[in-house]
């Protein structure tokens with residue numbers, strides 16, 4: 001078990017618990033009960049009196065000693081009442097998640113931790129009794145979140161005098177950045193937990209039960225939640241996300257992730273394989289490996305992985321940090337994960353272009369259940385802008401990588417991210433971005449106008465000097481070119497037969513189904529019974545989670561339309577596809 005992170009203390013209202021270690025307040029969870037209002041008041045009074053008296057000087061000396069005996073190490077001394085335990089006691093917790101897939105995955109980790117402590121999850125805010133409303137934060141959703149917090153606070157005030165007061169919490173990577181505003185100035189939240197502090201949630205909620213604000217936003221060099229199995233997956237139950245690494249060492253000049261999610265660390269391969277095996281046993285058909293720089297995965301948890309070999313990069317690419325050494329790399333992980341279930345699709349996101357050595361590409365080409373789809377965030381097509389962004393590559397190196405990928409994986413689908421109007425971007429730079437989009441031919445893109453973030457290298461060193469209307473116009477031009485190129489790429493697969501993993505009914509029509517190709521393109525096709533694999537004369541309905549062979553009949557820049565030919569299987573049909 002890893003150490004529980006210490007609290008941070010920001011004001012007199014905060015609980016000074018820096019010296020507490022987990023066993024000291026968790027001696028007997030089974031006896032904990034904070035259920036009735038009377039009970040709660042007694043506990044709350046007891047809690048306050050214990051906090052007021054605090055630990056003795058000896059306790060600090062003991063905590064700081066490096067020469068403790070084994071007995072002293074295991075001593076369990078409760079500073080909090082035994083009754084004030086970190087157990088849920090069937091209280092309801094409600095989650096709202098904003099932001100990217102990492103945040104969704106983090107919600108599942110946080111929920112797994114709380115569930116083990118006896119909390120229950122509810123989808124109905126009205127049912128929330130005494131517990132936290134927890135949200136993950138992303139800057140893009142900032143105003144939305146502030147508005148939502150105001151609504152929740154109004155709801156909380158109404159329930160203050162009831163037997164079931166509500167607590168509000170914020171979890172995730174923006175907790176650290178906004179801690180002062182959230183806790184002190186606006187006084188909107190009771191619990192604040194950074195991305196490396198979810199194990200601490202039961203304790204934070206116990207403190208909040210005692211009527212105090214509680215926060216832990218410290219970043220860790222090692223937390224990967226390797227032993228926490230997320231408990232909820234894709235809404236339809238056939239696809240799941242598996243977190244394999246956290247944090248990022250790249251320090252792109254526009255990005256706040258290294259400051260909010262911390263340094264790069266990888267989850268041990270063994271725990272990833274266990275989770276993927278468990279998902280396969282549950283019938284999950286598609287797993288997406290997740291990480292901020294997912295293909296920089298490097299498991300150093302076992303001695304035998306840590307040889308002297310230097311980390312290989314894509315040709316022509318560089319890093320802002322010293323080359324790393326040893327560790328089980330992404331190609332090793334991908335190899336082992338893809339062997340677990342040949343009928344399970346493997347995807348990964350989000351990679352950095354620097355981490356595509358040939359062995360990764362060759363594995364993707366060879367292994368039929370690793371999707372031939374690569375997200376290759378370019379951000380800009382201009383060398384001047386790429387340098388200012390500190391991306392570690394040139395336009396030429398990026399295009400060489402694209403050629404190499406297309407040579408090794410001829411049927412690959414490429415997607416990308418672009419930022420319009422970064423600091424110092426000229427019209428000429430913008431034109432180079434447009435030409436790069438044309439030259440590569442992506443089928444999916446995520447395009448944004450630049451918005452400066454505090455704490456980043458760009459915030460301290462660069463000028464956000466492109467006017468908002470210019471950024472917007474350049475963004476629209478990028479989107480326009482992107483769509484034109486995506487339409488051409490998608491048109492090229494009209495007439496082919498694609499193996500599609502069915503997601504469910506189309507949102508637009510109940511007579512159509514929707515699914516994804518290996519290249520992650522959305523396909524719409526009529527809902528009808530089709531031939532089963534073993535016999536062309538026997539038909540069966542198509543259900544979510546089925547693989548079906550779909551003949552592609554038309555395409556737009558964003559989706560494909562087709563007709564199902566029959567049930568399929570990743571194992572049996574891939575080789576037969578044209």
Ligand code: SF4
Nearest residue numbers: 248250251252255257
């Ligand atoms: S690689 Fe991605 S997550 Fe890491 S600093 Fe750059 S943009 Fe941010």
